[in-house]
Amino acid sequence: MPAKRSLDAFFTPTQKKLRLEESSKPKSNHPTYPYPIPELPPTLVESLGFVPAVDGKPINDQPDLDLLYYQPYIPKDAEKDLFHFLRRELFFYRVQYKIKRGPTETNINTPRYTTVFGIDETSKFLPYGSIVDTTTNKPVPADRYKSKPRPIPACLDFLRTITENTTGYTYNFCLVNYYASGDDSISYHSDDERFLGPDPAIASFSLGAKRDFLMKHKPPNPSEKVETSQSEPKPLKLPLASGDMILMHGKTQANWLHSIPKRKGGESGKGRINITFRKAMVKYGTDNYYQYNCGTGNPYKWDEKEEEMVVWDGKDIS
Ligand SMILES: O=C(O)CCC(=O)C(=O)O
Numbered sequence: 554m555p556a557k558r559s560l561d562a563f564f565t566p567t568q569k570k571l572r573l574e575e576s577s578k579p580k581s582n583h584p585t586y587p588y589p590i591p592e593l594p595p596t597l598v599e600s601l602g603f604v605p606a607v608d609g610k611p612i613n614d615q616p617d618l619d620l621l622y623y624q625p626y627i628p629k630d631a632e633k634d635l636f637h638f639l640r641r642e643l644f645f646y647r648v649q650y651k652i653k654r655g656p657t658e659t660n661i662n663t664p665r666y667t668t669v670f671g672i673d674e675t676s677k678f679l680p681y682g683s684i685v686d687t688t689t690n691k692p693v694p695a696d697r698y699k700s701k702p703r704p705i706p707a708c709l710d711f712l713r714t715i716t717e718n719t720t721g722y723t724y725n726f727c728l729v730n731y732y733a734s735g736d737d738s739i740s741y742h743s744d745d746e747r748f749l750g751p752d753p754a755i756a757s758f759s760l761g762a763k764r765d766f767l768m769k770h771k772p773p774n775p776s777e778k779v780e781t782s783q784s785e786p787k788p789l790k791l792p793l794a795s796g797d798m799i800l801m802h803g804k805t806q807a808n809w810l811h812s813i814p815k816r817k818g819g820e821s822g823k824g825r826i827n828i829t830f831r832k833a834m835v836k837y838g839t840d841n842y843y844q845y846n847c848g849t850g851n852p853y854k855w856d857e858k859e860e861e862m863v864v865w866d867g868k869d870i871s
């Protein structure tokens with residue numbers, strides 16, 4: 554002990570000691586990550602052993618609609634901690650891209666933070682993070698993918714495993730959205746890309762601020778429009794709360810659109826995380842997901858002091 558250190562200082566943990574404790578926490582790492590992502594704390598793992606908190610309620614009383622709504626899925630004692638853990642530890646992107654319709658090019662600013670992990674069924678990660686072809690088990694050529702795929706970190710992989718057990722489906726992708734406020738949104742779309750295969754199952758988690766999830770039937774194809782006795786499909790509004798999970802499966806994606814509209818009032822001043830698990834069947838799915846959810850910009854990280862996402866400058870990571 555240095556001669557001048559006071560007794561007080563002796564009992565106060567030093568900066569060095571804190572750093573050491575921090576660095577000894579188990580973390581997931583990969584060359585594609587801007588920084589390592591801690592594993593879930595044991596208390597959270599324990600609470601997540603009790604999922605689903607309640608049974609899913611089927612919503613299938615409308616044409617082509619097949620939902621299971623868990624209200625909630627994440628136990629009440631875990632939902633807040635999981636939200637704060639993921640917001641603090643994950644990195645996100647604010648993706649910009651151009652779309653071309655005929656001669657006009659439009660710049661799109663994705664109105665939320667996004668990130669993605671996973672790889673399609675034609676490849677798989679080995680435990681140390683290298684990628685092999687699923688059928689040959691041989692390393693994939695370096696140029697197989699446009700962006701380097703990222704393995705699902707342990708904290709999200711744990712959630713994936715419990716979700717697979719509950720829903721009976723398997724998933725190879727994890728997409729994460731962060732809506733910083735009521736100004737962030739996702740417009741009407743369906744997750745019906747061909748690379749997901751027919752009738753894809755999508756498990757979608759909500760954490761943090763309550764936001765409305767709107768659903769409406771796709772407009773009928775004029776050539777298919779026939780008079781039937783079936784009643785007109787009615788739009789739906791599900792008030793997704795922290796810890797809720799909604800499984801969309803069957804004919805849902807082929808026939809229904811969903812969105813999280815911008816909102817004012819309510820919990821619009823607070824952030825919300827959405828996590829979806831999906832299964833991409835072919836290489837194009839991997840290219841597409843990284844292009845639109847990571848892009849080419851800098852990562853953002855949650856700043857506990859500023860209470861906002863800030864561009865991560867590669868420093869000051871404990
Ligand atoms: O935030 C949500 O609940 C929905 C997100 C969504 O639809 C998507 O990422 O495809």
Ligand SMILES: [Fe+2]
Pocket residue numbers: 742743744811
């Ligand atoms: Fe979606």
